[in-house]
Amino acid sequence: xxxxxxxxxxxxxxxxxxxxxxxxxxxxxxxxxxxxxxxxxxxxxxxxxxxxxxxxxxxxxxxxxxxxxxxxxxxxxxxxxxxxxxxxxxxxxxxxxxxxxxxxxxxxxxxxxxxxxxxxxxxxxxxxxxxxxxxxxxxxxxxxxxxxxxxxxxxxxxxxxxxxxxxxxxxxxxxxxxxxxxxxxxxxxxxxxxxxxxxxxxxxxxxxxxxxxxxxxxxxxxxxxxxxxxxxxxxxxxxxxxxxxxxxxxxxxxxxxxxxxxxxxxxxxxxxxxxxxxxxxxxxxxxxxxxxxxxxxxxxxxxxxxxxxxxxxxxxxxxxxxxxxxxxxxxxxxxxxxxxxxxxxxxxxxxxxxxxxxxxxxxxxxxxxxxxxxxxxxxxxxxxxxxxxxxxxxxxxxxxxxxxxxxxxxxxxxxxxxxxxxxxxxxxxxxxxxxxxxxxxxxxxxxxxxxxxxxxxxxxxxxxxxx
Amino acid sequence: xxxxxxxxxxxxxxxxxxxxxxxxxxxxxxxxxxxxxxxxxxxxxxxxxxxxxxxxxxxxxxxxxxxxxxxxxxxxxxxxxxxxxxxxxxxxxxxxxxxxxxxxxxxxxxxxxxxxxxxxxxxxxxxxxxxxxxxxxxxxxxxxxxxxxxxxxxxxxxxxxxxxxxxxxxxxxxxxxxxxxxxxxxxxxxxxxxxxxxxxxxxxxxxxxxxxxxxxxxxxxxxxxxxxxxxxxxxxxxxxxxxxxxxxxxxxxxxxxxxxxxxxxxxxxxxxxxxxxxxxxxxxxxxxxxxxxxxxxxxxxxxxxxxxxxxxxxxxxxxxxxxxxxxxxxxxxxxxxxxxxxxxxxxxxxxxxxxxxxxxxxxxxx
Numbered sequence: 047x048x049x050x051x052x053x054x055x056x057x058x059x060x061x062x063x064x065x066x067x068x069x070x071x072x073x074x075x076x077x078x079x080x081x082x083x084x085x086x087x088x089x090x091x092x093x094x095x096x097x098x099x100x101x102x103x104x105x106x107x108x109x110x111x112x113x114x115x116x117x118x119x120x121x122x123x124x125x126x127x128x129x130x131x132x133x134x135x136x137x138x139x140x141x142x143x144x145x146x147x148x149x150x151x152x153x154x155x156x157x158x159x160x161x162x163x164x165x166x167x168x169x170x171x172x173x174x175x176x177x178x179x180x181x182x183x184x185x186x187x188x189x190x191x192x193x194x195x196x197x198x199x200x201x202x203x204x205x206x207x208x209x210x211x212x213x214x215x216x217x218x219x220x221x222x223x224x225x226x227x228x229x230x231x232x233x234x235x236x237x238x239x240x241x242x243x244x245x246x247x248x249x250x251x252x253x254x255x256x257x258x259x260x261x262x263x264x265x266x267x268x269x270x271x272x273x274x275x276x277x278x279x280x281x282x283x284x285x286x287x288x289x290x291x292x293x294x295x296x297x298x299x300x301x302x303x304x305x306x307x308x309x310x311x312x313x314x315x316x317x318x319x320x321x322x323x324x325x326x327x328x329x330x331x332x333x334x335x336x337x338x339x340x341x342x343x344x345x346x347x348x349x350x351x352x353x354x355x356x357x358x359x360x361x362x363x364x365x366x367x368x369x370x371x372x373x374x375x376x377x378x379x380x381x382x383x384x385x386x387x388x389x390x391x392x393x394x395x396x397x398x399x400x401x402x403x404x405x406x407x408x409x410x411x412x413x414x415x416x417x418x419x420x421x422x423x424x425x426x427x428x429x430x431x432x433x434x435x436x437x438x439x440x441x442x443x444x445x446x447x448x449x450x451x452x453x454x455x456x457x458x459x460x461x462x463x464x465x466x467x468x469x470x471x472x473x474x475x476x477x478x479x480x481x482x483x484x485x486x487x488x489x490x491x492x493x494x495x496x497x498x499x500x501x502x503x504x505x506x507x508x509x510x511x512x513x
Numbered sequence: 514x515x516x517x518x519x520x521x522x523x524x525x526x527x528x529x530x531x532x533x534x535x536x537x538x539x540x541x542x543x544x545x546x547x548x549x550x551x552x553x554x555x556x557x558x559x560x561x562x563x564x565x566x567x568x569x570x571x572x573x574x575x576x577x578x579x580x581x582x583x584x585x586x587x588x589x590x591x592x593x594x595x596x597x598x599x600x601x602x603x604x605x606x607x608x609x610x611x612x613x614x615x616x617x618x619x620x621x622x623x624x625x626x627x628x629x630x631x632x633x634x635x636x637x638x639x640x641x642x643x644x645x646x647x648x649x650x651x652x653x654x655x656x657x658x659x660x661x662x663x664x665x666x667x668x669x670x671x672x673x674x675x676x677x678x679x680x681x682x683x684x685x686x687x688x689x690x691x692x693x694x695x696x697x698x699x700x701x702x703x704x705x706x707x708x709x710x711x712x713x714x715x716x717x718x719x720x721x722x723x724x725x726x727x728x729x730x731x732x733x734x735x736x737x738x739x740x741x742x743x744x745x746x747x748x749x750x751x752x753x754x755x756x757x758x759x760x761x762x763x764x765x766x767x768x769x770x771x772x773x774x775x776x777x778x779x780x781x782x783x784x785x786x787x788x789x790x791x792x793x794x795x796x797x798x799x800x801x802x803x804x805x806x807x808x809x810x811x812x813x814x815x816x817x818x819x820x821x822x823x824x825x826x827x828x829x830x831x832x833x834x835x836x837x838x839x840x841x842x843x844x845x846x847x848x849x850x851x852x853x854x855x856x857x858x859x860x861x862x863x864x865x866x867x868x869x870x871x872x873x874x875x876x877x878x879x
Contacts, residue, residue: 047571051575052575052578052579052582053571053574053575053578055531056531056534056535056538056578056582057535057578059531060531060532060535061535063528063531064532088568088571089568089571090568091565091566091567091568092566227517227520227521227524228516228517228520230520230524231519231520231521231523231524231527232520234523234524234527235523238527246595246600250600250602260621261621262621262622439665440620440662440663440664440665441620441665443663444603444663444664444665447603447663448601448602448603448604449602450601451599451600451601451602452600452602455600482515482516482518482519483519485519485523486519486522486523486525486526489523489526489527490526490530493526493527493530494530494588494591495591495592495595497534497582497588497591498588498589498590498591498592498595499592500579501579501582501585501588501589501592502588502589502592502593502606502747503579503606
């Protein structure tokens with residue numbers, strides 16, 4: 047079920063809120079678990095069994111890891127947990143990618159399995175892995191209550207689109223939590239902002255990208271518009287979903303960590319990765335990069351570590367070569383930043399650094415958005431007139447002008463300009479009073495507007511289907 | 514307003530919208546048709562275990578809830594106004610407005626579609642109308658007549674040339690120079706019947722008949738007429754007035770609907786308030802119709818292969834024929850057609866289509 051759907055907004059969510067707040071305290075986790083399983087069943091009826099298995103596996107392994115600690119078999123349950131989790135992920139997500147690669151390299155004709163990817167498998171697999179590894183490293187105690195553990199893994203606000211929530215982040219909340227009026231209001235506000243980012247901006251830009259792609263004759267300007275549109279679409283889609291997840295978590299008494307922090311104002315690629323999909327970056331840092339030695343190794347080993355981490359980050363986003371290239375592309379810039387131009391970068395005016403990073407990222411999103419290697423070449427080549435295409439056309443100019451205001455809105459929305467402005471207004475009493483009055487109006491207007499966009503059959507793509 | 518009170522108001526707003534619409538949706542009765550969108554609305558899907566397990570049931574309920582959402586038209590307008598006045602977008606649902614005239618954004622020339630349409634017309638002419646006088650004509654979309662160069666539009670000349678290149682043994686009747694923007698309704702894709710007498714004359718002359726513009730007509734004005742673009746744009750605005758022409762001969766025309774097995778006149782005023790107001794002419798979209806002219810016994814028959822543009826033209830043409838068959842290939846195949854009507858040699862055959870349909874000829878049944 048998508049958050050940006052009428053069934054979620056006007057049937058599932060009100061029902062869950064009502065039952066959750068009416069339920070006695072000891073039943074609240076049960077309500078959330080039942081709601082989460084239904085939420086998953088709605089989109090993946092059969093795969094709800096996989097979800098239940100994943101919960102059981104993580105729960106049992108956690109207890110076994112704790113029990114085996116300080117014995118000579120201490121690593122066995124951890125390895126078992128990792129094999130099962132990654133095995134399922136590999137089978138469901140990467141088997142066809144592997145087979146088609148083998149077919150391509152060896153000219154074989156092995157039939158692909160054609161297995162549908164269980165939605166959110168990359169997110170909940172990583173949550174189970176982080177939990178069992180943390181139990182092994184004594185960072186958290188194994189959860190003895192299967193209800194609480196399953197609630198953690200399957201919690202619907204972050205189930206299909208993240209953020210990747212560590213067990214340690216919500217361990218206490220699983221046992222003891224309450225929602226104050228302020229929490230609810232903050233959660234609702236955050237949810238509605240995320241909804242608006244997804245439906246009004248991301249979906250509209252997706253529509254723009256779709257219109258440009260389906261034009262019979264492509265132009266140089268069209269390829270540039272496509273690049274910008276997808277870049278902002280991806281940001282507003284991913285961060286919008288994270289906002290909705292964080293908001294819903296708040297409503298139900300959980301504090302999820304931030305996942306996006308204005309990534310497009312980054313002055314370097316390494317800074318970008320501290321601001322973009324932070325829960326994933328931190329996951330790879332803590333469970334892959336640091337165990338491999340992190341930066342406390344020799345130069346060549348560090349380069350290898352970075353390449354491995356980014357290869358895996360790329361593959362996490364999708365089982366396709368464009369994601370591998372995307373990961374390696376970013377890794378190369380991280381390496382260049384560290385050894386070649388990082389020292390010059392520091393002396394460069396910040397606007398130039400931000401602009402340069404923005405352009406590097408724009409090309410990375412073209413790679414991310416392409417469905418094949420040849421399409422990457424066409425899309426990037428097109429931006430520089432490859433194929434002797436025209437510079438522009440009536441259609442391209444039309445779409446540019448028609449979506450210009452939205453692109454400007456997206457640009458402003460991807461920077462802290464609005465946040466800073468709000469804080470400045472809040473700094474005096476009169477301004478704060480005005481904002482207090484305007485905030486509920488804003489919430490109501492955005493909700494009604496999003497409903498209008500949903501009802502009028504707007505383009506509503508789900509970018510997470512590959513994850 | 515202090516912080517606590519603000520929080521309370523936010524929670525009330527959020528809950529009121531969520532729960533208010535849940536209640537409104539549950540309590541309101543389902544509608545069958547959306548008049549503004551001119552389509553049937555989805556009804557509550559039938560529950561089956563297999564559809565539940567394979568996920569189809571939930572998909573269908575989503576579509577059903579979208580269609581039956583309380584205040585659907587209001588929400589569509591909210592979106593349309595936001596897109597126009599805040600997001601400054603030039604179109605909504607592919608409909609744009611210039612000086613109060615609504616147009617559909619349609620610019621992709623589908624060459625295969627045009628070639629397939631030509632093939633289809635050639636096949637019909639050869640297989641069924643050997644020995645007949647076969648003509649064809651294209652009606653440009655009204656955007657062809659707009660002087661505004663900003664909005665992309667279908668290259669009518671290119672489409673027309675492509676069609677001509679792929680058609681042989683048929684006579685082309687060119688009418689694009691006989692029309693202007695004001696001949697079309699502001700809120701609809703169709704032309705207005707009172708403006709197309711020169712077009713009717715052009716066809717009739719080309720097919721060896723007399724002119725009809727010299728005949729005197731009375732007019733009936735039906736208002737308001739909300740064209741198909743009006744509802745899709747969801748922006749309100751002024752309605753059109755639908756005008757039809759009549760005289761003794763037109764009043765005597767007998768329309769036979771093969772599908773419904775019904776006889777009636779060529780106009781039906783009551784249908785101005787139906788889902789498609791243009792259905793006043795020949796009762797709207799129909800697979801196969803016959804118009805008999807009891808006042809003209811010249812024995813001439815016209816087979817008119819057509820789309821909805823011909824609905825208002827046919828009563829004018831019918832004055833010069835004893836029998837006129839109207840065939841819409843989007844709803845009937847030629848094989849089936851042959852079981853209903855005779856194909857007389859030495860008849861006139863006219864393929865008359867809007868450029869938009871020729872560019873989307875996959876709509877024709879095979």
